[in-house]
Amino acid sequence: MLALFNWSTYNTTTTKPSPSPSVELPFYFLCRLFNDLEIAEQCTAKTIRYSKTEFAFTKWLDAVRKTSRERVRAVDILPLIFPEEDISRKYSLKEAALVPLLAYALGLTGTTRGRLLSEWRIPTATNGIPCDLAGNLGSVVEWVVRASDRGQVSGLTVREVNAALTELASHSGFSDLEGHGKGPQPSGRTKAQILTELYSQMSSLEAKWITRIILKNMSPLRLSVWVFLRIYHPMMPAVYHMHTDLKIACERIEEVIARGVDSRTEAGRADFAAEFLKPVVGVNVEIMPCEKGRSAEHVREVLGAGQCFAELKYDGERMQIHFDASQPFDRQITVFSKSKRNSTRDRAGTWRIIKSALGHDPSFIRSVFASFPSSSSSLGTFATNYHEEGPRPPVCDCILEAELLVYNEAEGRIEEFGSVRELQDAEGGSGERVKLGARHFLLVFFDILYLDGKSLMGRTYGERRQALEAVVRVVPNYSMLAERVEIDFRHENGVQRLCDHFSHVTATLREEGLVVKRTDSTYNPGRWKRDGRGACWVKMKRDYIKGLGDTADFVVVGARYRPPVPGDMLKVPPGTLNQFYIGCLENKEDVVRWDARPKFRILFTVQHGLSAKMLQALNVRLAGRTVRFEFEENPVLPYSHTYAVSALLEPRRPDVLLLEPFVVELLGSGFVRVSKYAQYYVLRFPRVTRVQEERKWKTEGVGFGELQEMAKRVVRVGDEGKSDAEEQEEFEVIGEQKGRISEKRKEVEERGEREKRRRLETKMIPKGAATQSTESSSLSTYGSIPLHAFASSANEVEPQPTGVHSPLPSSTPSPSFVVTPTSSPPLFSQSSLPSSPSSPPSPSLLFFPPTCIYHIIPSSHAAATRESMGRLGVQERNVVNTVDAVVEWVIGGDKEERVGVVVVDRRRETVWRKVRAYVEAKVAQSG
Structure with a gap:
């Protein structure tokens, strides 16, 4: 294969192979770009790092474009450069699951090198792995493969690698290869067979980068997708804002190139916007970003002196709903989550609610009312009126934004965050099941982006709200419009009115917060990011405002090295303990009174809030004062521990436990129940505000019972009427076991x-x-x-x-x-x-x-x-x-x-x- 390369001046500092016009793009050539970008990342100065990164990609792209464009397309290379943006392919393979598969694929199972591969996280030189590589699986794979690498590169092309990755993604139920939100049919080969064929042909350099692509973690690269899209084509960022599926955005920009659209002229830009910058039903649109409101006065500074509306921010799961009545019945609705994932099947329990809110399912209201004969009279009156009026003028197609919540008919209230996943069954919940349940989904609509073939994204918020009110039919307890209050910053009392309303919403109603929107704001997330004009939407939450978040002292009992993930701004050396495990005493009263042996329940982790300097100081302090984590009790430790297996921890077990725990002050955004099986609460979105050096870890950290009491006061507003027997039973479920004393x-x-x-x-x-x-x-x-x-x-x-x-x-x-x-x-x-x-x-x-x-x-x-x-x-x-x-x-x-x-x-x-x-x-x- 080397004979097919032309040695060119793609990079003036080093000699790199350039693809010959007669062959397709080799995967090895893409890996050399990754290496150049990795070298550029070592620059400490941010501006120099960005300029070197842009220069490396520009030079590489110029060399690639010497070949014909039919053989090298954006859809082939960009999903490999930014695998985290590749929402259609999911591999369901993290480090713990990938390592044994790699050992099998490389033929290292049961060998010394296989053992070294399994110990990729250990930041010591005792096992032979260099300390600067430990903690980065891609680097360790390169080091292990290099021992048998003869310096030859594979003959694999970028298209062949993409085909293998697509086949690998077919084994994950989260993949959306056909664009319908339905899991693909697995290929005839197993994951191990696919990886064996792939890795057996690769050099150590290629093995390193394909491992990082599968993990969807290109660390230590911190690349901006917007910069690379702009380099590829000046108008591609605008296309990607409108179509946040990278594959579709690449296909659209290739169409722009093929049609010769000139975006440099005014006429060309107008044609481009009319054809390519409009939403498409069935393709996710980027959500509008929000500025964080630090105070009511700060909100006024950001939005200016104008008319605004403060919408209630509901603490649920965001949905972008695409409806097309011209499609077959089971294809009329497409739902995207906040993470851009096609969640249509997962949200099957909302389909009939969506159609009834759009006037397409009048029978749903009567069937619901028949299921609840004791419901309020207002629901019955509404059902009668709904049936008599019949459906509104049919909506052909639309794109709506909504928040998904759970409503409890028995208690007459909206349940706390986390109830959506609890209610949803393995198949996503059927409409029939939700209809008959006393706990059911509730949709809160707050925006409309597209209606009957016309984009509304260029319309003002006030106009879009009017359109939303005209389209959505409010169904009590099932669908509603977001509540809002007018805030006019042109008047002197605007700031005070916002303060009072925020206090009422968070303290009295126990809601998450507010989203303040300018009445004249358009739905244009790309422009907000591109020209830096400031936000038109501002989000206010308790934890954004100093002194109002949920703050308490917790005990750190364990730690691990957490490999960087996309979006991490803090860069730490491999092996640094940067994720800490929080434990709460289960026997705090006995420890305080009788100096009993502390027993911690490890509940959740925290990694945000610490600066690089604080992390360095903590690692120096913990050096030599830890023991390796084991599930069994270690007599060396001055405490015992229980590892609470939950979605917040498994499979991310701590690397070490601390011989001397320490106390930190954590700030959170309320509390969340970890799962429907573990009926206890933990701090939501925790971050460290300070290390409490003077606090005693045995007595001055929050106990498990205290944590549950704190959470109940915040999220469980329906507990006041419980009997003593019910309270005692609940305490036993969460582990308090009060009253059981010898x-x-x-x-x-x-x-x-x-x-x-x-x-x-x-x-x-x-x-x-x-x-x-x-x-x-x-x-x-x-x-x-x-x-x-x-x-x-x-x-x-x-x-x-x-x-x-x-x-x-x-x-x-x-x-x-x-x-x-x-x-x-x-x-x-x-x-x-x-x-x-x-x-x-x-x-x-x-x-x-x-x-x-x-x-x-x-x-x-x-x-x-x-x-x-x-x-x-x-x-x-x-x-x-x-x-x-x-x-x-x-x-x-x-x-x-x-x-x-x-x-x-x-x-x-x-x-x-x-x-x-x-x-x-x-x-x-x-x-």
């Missing part, structure tokens, strides 16, 4: 509680500060605070766990202590609890940990106290614990009479002194 431990616990209460009574209540009431306590009685923890030894009751609120027993009266206020209380009075005669007591008993000191805060100083605690990073929680300073408002009523109790752990007294000094200075300053 009799021996219970006896020791009771004895310890009695002794602690005696010490508290002596130490915490000044003489004369409290008088005992002879009447039975009542939660409706004003002026009294039942303090179970301060009960005298003569009136002892069953001890309860500290740090837990428990309702007063209804059958057995308990002693109540009325704490009388003293005259002229000081700014911070310790261990005295003044009451307000016009304020109701807390609806629960307070159990304070014995290791804490208590301070009283007058309501006039509450704001300053909260502010100072926020500045010092002290967490405010609703449940008393033994770690942080906690504000517990125990007396309700008017703001002027509200009193707070600060519970401060003795170990945190230094922080409390800073809070107290800050508030005293604030009060003195205000006079």
Whole structure:
């Protein structure tokens, strides 16, 4: 094959083979381009790296174009350069599944080199793999194959490699080779046979890059698809924005080249836009990007002083719906997910909902109403009107954007994120099944891009919304339009109105956030990216705004090297520990009280938020202080662990476990249930905000039970009506197992509680500060605070766990202590609890940990106290614990009479002194 090459000046610095005009493009020639790009990636300066990358591809493309264009097309080379953009071919092969197949294909099964291949991740030189290659499977494959490589290149062409990859993709049910969203029929050969034929002919260089192509991870290359498309043809980025299937975009640009369209003239650009820059039903359109809104004022700065609408951002799964009534019944609907994947079959449960919303299935509403005789009367009235009116003027074809949610008829609410996948069965869910279910899909439509042969992408948002309202029929609980509120930034109260609405949506309605859109904005994602004019849509979420996200301290117990994936901006050397495993204590109460051996449940991973400098410091700190991960308990570790196998972890097991875990503060965007089988919640989209060096990993990280309680307060709004038995059953499901304590431990616990209460009574209540009431306590009685923890030894009751609120027993009266206020209380009075005669007591008993000191805060100083605690990073929680300073408002009523109790752990007294000094200075300053 070497005899067919012409040695040319494709690259002036090195001699590279150039394809002869008489042959097709060799795959080896493409691999040499990859090597040049990899060398360019080693430049640290971003501008130099980009210029060298562009230069290398331009020179390579000029050399390729010396051959006839019929033999070298964009559709042949671009899906290999950008395999992550090749949405039609999915291989379902990650490193864990690919390594044994490669060992078989290379004939290394059971050999020393086969063992080295299986240990490709280990960042040590003890096994013979160079440290700078470990962690990158493509580089390790090249190193292993080089031992038997004779320096010859294969005779494989780019077309032959593409054909083999297409055959390999036919074994994955996620591939969409025919464009119908239906999994292809596997070829007659197995994956191992296909790979054996492919790899047996390849050199070590070719084996490296074909491995990376199959993994859809070209790291360390960080190439911009838009730059390469522009180099290939100036108008190709615009085509790809409109048709985000790379194969189709390549075919369209080849048509532009064949027809000789000149985009340099005004007439040529007009012809080009009319012919090639319009959406096509059945081909995914790029979604409109959003700027992140850091505050209401920032939203106004981005969008300018104009009329906008704030749409409710529903926390579901995005769908781009293509409808064509002229197609056969089972081909009328095409659905694309946010990742551009054809998800039509997966979304079969929404087909009848879509058609009924478009007026093509009036019988669906009556069948649904018949399935729910107890449904609201509004649904029945709607069903009658819908049937009498008949379908609207038929929609020939359209492209709609919607959010897919799950509606619960029994509870009358939209369920939290993650319910869509739980409801969807293995076949994607049938329309009949969804119709008869008490939990069913709900579609929220928010935009329309195409209607009856005309593109609406050039129309304003206001015009598109009017068209959407005219097309979509709202079906209660099944289809609806996105709720929105007008925000006019031309008025002075525009920013304040947005603030108030955002607070209502996130705090009261528990929704994800808002998307603020200019009324005059068009749907043109390409222009926003191309000219940098700024966004016309701004997304507001709690975690985008400093101080509003879900933040808590978690314990890192394990780590691994995570190979870079497309989109990663942080470049780290191979073998660097850059993904960390978060564990939560399952026995935190026993660890805190009895110094028991910690037992962690490893729940999820985090890799975002750390800078290169922080990663380097962590790796230096962890050097020599880790052990290799094993499922069995390791006696060397100061803790035991349970590996929670879930979609968030499997098969990405940690490489190492830490001999000394550490605490990090994580910021998340709410909570998510990992699967329908594991009924527990974890932090969603976690990222590290800081490493808490001073925190103790045994006691100061969030426990598993605390994590579930935090999640329930955020996402589970329907739990208030559950009985104690239901709550106990749920706790058992998620692993809390409350109340299951051995009799021996219970006896020791009771004895310890009695002794602690005696010490508290002596130490915490000044003489004369409290008088005992002879009447039975009542939660409706004003002026009294039942303090179970301060009960005298003569009136002892069953001890309860500290740090837990428990309702007063209804059958057995308990002693109540009325704490009388003293005259002229000081700014911070310790261990005295003044009451307000016009304020109701807390609806629960307070159990304070014995290791804490208590301070009283007058309501006039509450704001300053909260502010100072926020500045010092002290967490405010609703449940008393033994770690942080906690504000517990125990007396309700008017703001002027509200009193707070600060519970401060003795170990945190230094922080409390800073809070107290800050508030005293604030009060003195205000006079």
